[in-house]
Amino acid sequence: MNLSCRRSLLLFAALAACHAHAQSHGENEPNLSIPSGSQRYVAGEMPDRIVATPSQDPATGFAVNWRTSVAVQSAALEILEAVDSPDVGTPRRVQAVTTAMASENGLAHFHRADIDALKPDTLYMFRVQGAGSWSGWRQLRTAAASGQPLTLLYFGDTQNKNVSHVGRVTRAAMRHAPEALMALYAGDLVSGGDGVDDSEWGEWFEAAGDLPGVMMVAPAIGNHEYFEEFEDTPQERRVLGRHWPVTFALPRNGAVAADASRTTYWFDVQGVRVVVLDGTSMLDLGTAKAQADWADEVLASNHQPWTIVMVHQPMFSPRGRGASDRLRAALVPVLERHKVDLVLQGHDHTYGRRTGEHRGHALPQYIVSVAGPKQYRVSAEAKRTMAPWAEDTQLFQVLRIDDGRLHYEARTATGRLYDAFEVLRDANGAKRVNELRGGRISGRDCSHRDATLGGRTDRCWE
Structure with a gap:
């Protein structure tokens, strides 16, 4: 092997080692964990991206956003005081406002439900609607009165x-x-x-x-x-x-x-x-x-x-x-x-x-x-x-x-x-x-x- 080849191999090895070091330490890893072209985050029939946000008075209300495929033209949220039994009875239903948005993952529907008239310092359970399906029940507590921890x-x-x-x-x-x-x-x-x-x-x-x-x-x-x-x-x-x-x-x-x-x-x-x-x-x-x-x-x-x-x-x-x-x-x-x-x-x-x-x-x-x-x-x-x-x-x-x-x-x-x-x-x-x-x-x-x-x-x- 001539000197030029040996130098090229050494340079390649050094670059490979540097790359491996960077990858092992995560510094130069991609911003996204999914591979290019992945369909993982395409909206589906089941609700996702469920997020609760405070109202002006979170002791008596909060709002919830979630996302579905466009198959869900109209969606609702169900809520009640949290119970110990799977027999939840008849929850209160709140109709959501739906907005369409296009992205690299296609067209999706985003839904917003505002819930009011809740009791302070009370644990509620809620779920949101998809296409012929519902999310699992979430539990969230409303704020308490001023002065409570x-x-x-x-x-x-x-x-x-x-x-x-x-x-x-x-x-x-x-x-x-x-x-x-x-x-x-x-x-x-x-x-x-x-x-x-x-x-x-x-x-x-x-x-x-x-x-x-x-x-x-x-x-x-x-x-x-x-x-x-x-x-x-x-x-x-x-x-x-x-x-x-x-x-x-x-x-x-x-x-x-x-x-x-x-x-x-x-x-x-x-x-x-x-x-x-x-x-x-x-x-x-x-x-x-x-x-x-x-x-x-x-x-x-x-x-x-x-x-x-x-x-x-x-x-x-x-x-x-x-x-x-x-x-x-x-x-x-x-x-x-x-x-x-x-x-x-x-x-x-x-x-x-x-x-x-x-x-x-x-x-x-x-x-x-x-x-x-x-x-x-x-x-x-x-x-x-x-x-x-x-x-x-x-x-x-x-x-x-x-x-x-x-x-x-x-x-x-x-x-x-x-x-x-x-x-x-x-x-x-x-x-x-x-x-x-x-x-x-x-x-x-x-x-x-x-x-x-x-x-x-x-x-x-x-």
């Missing part, structure tokens, strides 16, 4: 490789907080916009497992739930993705003046007002002032003892993104004037927590987190101003609120405690933050690698 889950971006990597985070969160009433998602649930959008949503639901049908889901919209239309032309613009309006049955109380009524909303749950904003519309569609004015009104009318605001893009970017300056200018005065407790965010694929611009004020606590495998690096500025921060770490968060105490903890995909604090409220409504450092693992960073296996120096993981 409440547990919420909070997830940052899932976005990539949902089946491969996000599912274990979801299962860890459900094991760690089985009593959770609701899950808050801070946007970018899927990557989207690449011709396999519907299959990505199919994998998001597969990764979510039972969660969307046994607890309410309250999502914020991310930039990846939008499409870029006329990209790289003078007419380039953001357009709301087709899946968002038909996937989640959100409260119809959003920022109408901002033309963001389908992507903003609010609700009250057990003493907490949750306000959800659309950061992409604020940044790219010129609705920052209108949304800020709407949030100002919603927060001004708030009589709940606790307040959470959720928006995809962060006010203070762990990555050092300049767009945070624009969001901060529009929203931070509103958030701080109304003494918001937590601002939950995603987008930056890292973890970071800090107080606001007035560093003497403990609240709001501004938090950025990530549940999925795409992992960026934290900027030098964020390392100086955030504590704790993390790179190369998939996380979920648990919020437990019990009258005068809000307990927050961030845990890794394996359940280890990474961050914890509590907000304590006295009889006069004054609040203070107490850091809880016991039991936390050491800070995690990406110093063990200079670049991803794909050569990206701005990321820890592709």
Whole structure:
């Protein structure tokens, strides 16, 4: 064998070893787990993508969305108080509103049923209709009165490789907080916009497992739930993705003046007002002032003892993104004037927590987190101003609120405690933050690698 051949073989072996290393570590694996051309996520006669979402008052109502093939022209939901016997009697039937949507997986029908007049703090069982068939019964509890203990889950971006990597985070969160009433998602649930959008949503639901049908889901919209239309032309613009309006049955109380009524909303749950904003519309569609004015009104009318605001893009970017300056200018005065407790965010694929611009004020606590495998690096500025921060770490968060105490903890995909604090409220409504450092693992960073296996120096993981 001549020298040239030996060099070629050695190069081939090195490339093969590199490829095998990347595949074994999952970094360069495809975004979707299904092979190209798979029919796995084509809509069928049996209902799928069943997801419950809160009404404005989730103590007395919630909504459910699901999907079927076009064979189901009209669908209904059945519901009753959960019973111990398979003899459920005659359930209440709620007719759904049906919307057609075409995707790479063909035409499908999406159904929305809004359920009202329910009893607070009551376990209900419900099922949804397919073509001559029904889903299995799900059990879901309505919210209780203000002051009763409440547990919420909070997830940052899932976005990539949902089946491969996000599912274990979801299962860890459900094991760690089985009593959770609701899950808050801070946007970018899927990557989207690449011709396999519907299959990505199919994998998001597969990764979510039972969660969307046994607890309410309250999502914020991310930039990846939008499409870029006329990209790289003078007419380039953001357009709301087709899946968002038909996937989640959100409260119809959003920022109408901002033309963001389908992507903003609010609700009250057990003493907490949750306000959800659309950061992409604020940044790219010129609705920052209108949304800020709407949030100002919603927060001004708030009589709940606790307040959470959720928006995809962060006010203070762990990555050092300049767009945070624009969001901060529009929203931070509103958030701080109304003494918001937590601002939950995603987008930056890292973890970071800090107080606001007035560093003497403990609240709001501004938090950025990530549940999925795409992992960026934290900027030098964020390392100086955030504590704790993390790179190369998939996380979920648990919020437990019990009258005068809000307990927050961030845990890794394996359940280890990474961050914890509590907000304590006295009889006069004054609040203070107490850091809880016991039991936390050491800070995690990406110093063990200079670049991803794909050569990206701005990321820890592709």
